[in-house]
Amino acid sequence: MTEPTALADHAWRPDRFMLIVAHPDDADFGPAGTAARWIDAGSEGWLVCCTSGDQGGEDPDADPLELAAVREAEQRTAAAIIGYAGITFLHQPDGALANDLPLREHLVREIRTFRPDAVLATDPDTLFYKGGGINHTDHRAAGLAAVDAVYPAARNPMAFPSLARSGLAAHRVRRMYLFWSDRADTWVDVGATLDRKIDALRAHASQIHDPDALATRIRSWAAEEGAAIGAEAAEALRVIVIDDDQDEGPE
Ligand SMILES: [Zn+2]
16 A cells, blocks of 8 residues: 655746747636746746737638737736736747757747747647547647647757857757646646636737636536645646756756
């Protein structure tokens, strides 16, 4: 018989973190409560949206560029509510995001510029959700692109040498936090920031048709995750430690 592992609120906090997502609104449906909590405690966060969500509508006659502009504005409002230091939109095609070398170079440039200790991204291992449903191809591509950019490319001075030549030195990201994972092993108490997450979600007005129903759903998911650690609300994450805190390593 082994003792059950006592789960507790996750205490480690990065000084700097970067959230890499496929679409505007992914960050806010994802670990926005964790991001807000870390920012409140003194962390600096940066958001990278690979696409601007130009296919996120139901009208085939809609102008994708107009929709992209609306969604970028919505994401900027939401990001201000959470408190990120800034956002980069990479303007990749919605629905056709590919984990290719050009995307990896974009992400390495972002990582080497902001120099985060931790990168948060969608879990690329999630193809089908446990409770039903299929994980969007862009979420899988963005998650895998984030992993491949973090390791080894961002830390390898010989990867994308033009970046190093333009002054962006190699950078070691020490941890990844993967969300929408069915292998969560870490729970962050977001009781103090859940309201802000819901406010941030409301900013995505083009995507959200019944904000009150959504708020109820978000609260109930957070309560389910919170039960794991005896908290009223939590976000569940899968943590990949690349460098232990004891490993200094070259910066
Ligand atoms: Zn999405």
